[in-house]
Amino acid sequence: MCTNHDYFxxxxxxxxxxxxxxxxxxxxxxxxxxxxxxxVVAHNLVxxxxxxxxxxxxxxxxxxxxxxxxxxxxGCTLYTSCYPCPMxxxxxxxxxxxxxxxxxxxxxxxxxxxxxxxxxxFIEGQAVDTTVLQLSPLGRDKTIxxxxxxxxxxxxxxx
Ligand SMILES: Nc1ccnc(=O)[nH]1
Numbered sequence: 001m002c003t004n005h006d007y008f009x010x011x012x013x014x015x016x017x018x019x020x021x022x023x024x025x026x027x028x029x030x031x032x033x034x035x036x037x038x039x040v041v042a043h044n045l046v047x048x049x050x051x052x053x054x055x056x057x058x059x060x061x062x063x064x065x066x067x068x069x070x071x072x073x074x075g076c077t078l079y080t081s082c083y084p085c086p087m088x089x090x091x092x093x094x095x096x097x098x099x100x101x102x103x104x105x106x107x108x109x110x111x112x113x114x115x116x117x118x119x120x121x122f123i124e125g126q127a128v129d130t131t132v133l134q135l136s137p138l139g140r141d142k143t144i145x146x147x148x149x150x151x152x153x154x155x156x157x158x159x
Pocket of ligand 1: 026028029043044054055056057082083084085088109114116
């Protein structure tokens, strides 16, 4: 069991290292495992795809969902070379992944120039630089319409 854990984390770590040679994105790798079997290995693709959301974990979730043909990764385990950023943590929860193993800490990512820690601070209202994002309410009377329709919809899917 311990051997498998080490094996899957090594896959994630090697995938992260690859990016230092190919420059497809930051040094982050991840893999998703189901019932002890590898589903996908993925790495950060932010630079290769011009997609700021293409973190290793999101890329792994997208690939696993495509491969398994579902939006629901219940029963899957995520191994990631770094503690997930808030976006990836949310994506993990949305995907119903319940078990995550991480290698590096958010502080380790901060130490090499990534803003993981900063975003956590921002969400907690503790960021020093609050000019990074202006977040204002607007037009709820317009937007609530679709929510009211959904509330009354008979054939809805909740995820
Ligand atoms: N934890 C992470 C931070 C930034 N990029 C990633 O792919 N992963």
